[in-house]
Amino acid sequence: MTELSWLTLLPPFVAIGLALLTRQVYLALFAGIWLGFYLLNHSGVVPSLAEALDGILAVLASPGDARVVMFTLVIGAFIVTLERCGAVSGFVHFLERSRWVTNGKRAQWMAWLVGIVIFIESNITVLVAGTVSRPLFDRFRVAREKLAYIIDSTSAPICMLIPLNAWGAFNLGLLDGLGVDQPLTVLLSTIPLNLYAISAVALTAFTIARNYNPGPMAHAQARTTSGDKDGIDLAASMGEKAHVKPRALNMFLPVAVLILAMPAGLWITGNGEIFKGSGSTSVLWASLAALTVVSVLVLIQRSMTLDELSHTWMEGAGRMLPLAIILVLALALGSVSKALGTGQYVAGLVGDAIPVALLPVAIFLVSGVIAFAVGSSWGTFSIMLPIAIPVAAALGAEPTLFVAAVLSGGIFGDHASPISDTTIVSSLASGTEHIEHVRTQLPYALRAGVVSAVGFAVLGYVML
Template sequence: MVDIALQEVATHGFASILPPLLAIGLAIYTRQVFISLAAGIWLGYTILAGWNPAAGAASAIEGAITTLGDAGNARVIVFTFLIGALIATVEANGGMRGFVRWVEEARWVTDRRRAQIMAWLIGIVIFIESNLTILVAGSVSRPLFDRFRIAREKLAYIIDSTSAPVCILIPFNAWGALVLGILEEQQVGNPLGVFLIAIPLNLYAVAALALAGLTAFRGWDLGPMKKAEARTREGRLQWEHAVALADPGEIAPPPAEGVALKPRNMLIPIVAMVVSMPVFMWITGDGSIARGSGTTSVLWAVLFGLGLAWLLALAQRSLNLDGLSRVGLKGAGALTGMAVVLWLALTLGQVTRSLGTGLYVAGVVGDTIPLALLIPLVFIVTSVIAFATGSSWGTFAIMLAVAIPLSNALGLPPAPFVAAVLSGGVFGDHCSPISDTTIIASLASATDHIEHVRTQIPYAVIAGGVATLGFAIVGAAM
């Protein structure tokens, strides 16, 4: 059992867990992350205002504004918009389609095995943003999968299992910025250091990537995937009842008319952003990457990549300043939903900390749940929420606000709790038919969405089982 001695007792007792419980319950029932987070914030401030709902609403609005007033929070939210602008600029300048054509013309793929390996590798290499990963990997690999009669369901599985899993293992992208922002809001000492320690403990992401790689290299077909593969080898790309989400030619937004398709228009900005990130960490840390500011560095890195994308477009005269501005604003607007989730996540974290939620939960579970079960329990609960809501980001927002204070109150290192939340969010998201990444994977593969979910679940459950066992071992070793 966990032996804890709390130096401070949460003054709000059981009421302190009501805001996250409300957010979780509403998220499962309504599947509306925005409303759920907002309701949790309102209830939290209502409790702080002596159960006055009107005063709670006013305080909630003020609290949300105060969250934006923090420089670190503002940098993370601005980054979210900028990454959308970068993706849109790369697409409009012909970078994505140029990369697709380059891979096809190079004829690097000559058989079934190489087609699957290439899809897996692309998903790993392009780790800046999950939707970008899926679209690029799907657009490049789909014609090759059709040519070698490999099931489109397998393509959807491979690109889905290398998008979010690899993105959540990298601190220098949109996912990393989200997590770093929440960790900073929870006042975690050295957020980047905690994130780095949590990477090898992010057992579902590691297991999912490894299983997808083994499937690509060995051609493993589990459960419904066997039937999909047999059908495709007979020359039938879809089941008779299947309905593809979109025409393959409409998946990636077209570049501007007359723009030359050049792979460097995508590779240069993305590589520059990835390479510059540790440099900016070193600069902001006064010569130490470990002491650098993650939110500042990731913001500078994406600005650097976006600036290069603009320079390439202007130098090639494919887009003028007016066109670049329009494209950038459109791309930024596409990620407004993610930015709002992040804003609400940070605000919920702020109010739960004020209520002492972690202290109360620690006092309740500390003497009743063995530590070996506590970490896997966090993983399982997070998975259920992510499955029900279809949102890994929204789930991170809810569960990190509980898990971090819990680890602090128990006097335990936060990294295993962070890893369990991140793993659970991705696992539940993978199994959920309403997940945005699952839907986009079906879209990019031009396959029936429900068939993608059916064929992917056996692989996800295996990786989830490995992660659950691993978290039990981690908990027992703490």
């Protein structure tokens, strides 16, 4: 297919439509890939299916893409090993022994700070922050809905603002696969432009400082009484064995290695220049180094045998396998969309349909709607980045603002969605009814969303 037409829009639009209709991101992405190869080669329905499968497998032929997929599996092994070796429980006990919290406001600040410190995985963030803070919120008569809002607002947004984790690797892999020059530099440059993540974290801090309780949250705070205050059993939820001793060291040391190994890897692979280093290589090295450290600690402490440890690695990698599959499918969709010229075609329509300056806010809003309906920010990234980046390239614009709009929109929709896994886990960790968490959090999310939309509109006129 050599002539650009509206047909080039079909693969990503079919992926978006099916994702919204079925909430099955995998099937939606695969359908988009299949249709893309059908349009590209005109080889028939069955032959294009074989071409689609080959296109998906071709993703792993790229060393950079393969490294990011491997990192996704390694970080899963690392997270579950932390859960099983008493690291999370030890960290919780460390915070409880500090006795810094003496009132309700300090309880809220502690939940907020824990959400910022634990940035390696969004669900671990909400589980740790919720478990530590829940008894304190009950003690000082602060609504559990407020706790759910605080930990939910400092999970995905912080993971995106401090991308030394699977979130960073996932998007780094997408950017690299879509042909972005210096993907690490672009990803880091999106941090100050990730308006929703910044707004969500800042609004949470303002809420704590000024006791800001709009709408349903005010009613939740008013009806807070001394009900059931039993906390969740963190050790049981993490799958810890009874004989495992909680050790904060098992959290602090591996996470420190994870953080420090990332820039070290960039410096080494970049021959002394961090921003010229290989992001995919560095995150893989960092995750392997952190996994090695926590595994050595486990064996020295004899909390697990080598056989148990290897099974833990496999279980953790298995948990991340769905995300690895989404990544591979997204890269394949991006590849076939690029071959079809989707971005160039959309860019050609911009002058007649949407002013170029309004593209970032439009991308932000569309990404938000998709993430809300699907309940997955990662699924949204995988659908929207293959559209946004080629459009930016066709317009001759830097991709940073477009990428930031997709990331912000994905987090916004996911944050407001009642079917998001992070939203559900936040309700569980705080011990509140899920629908109450959604109702009380939505006014905050919408406020941060409006601020972000206005911000992207302004940035579009300033930067494009």
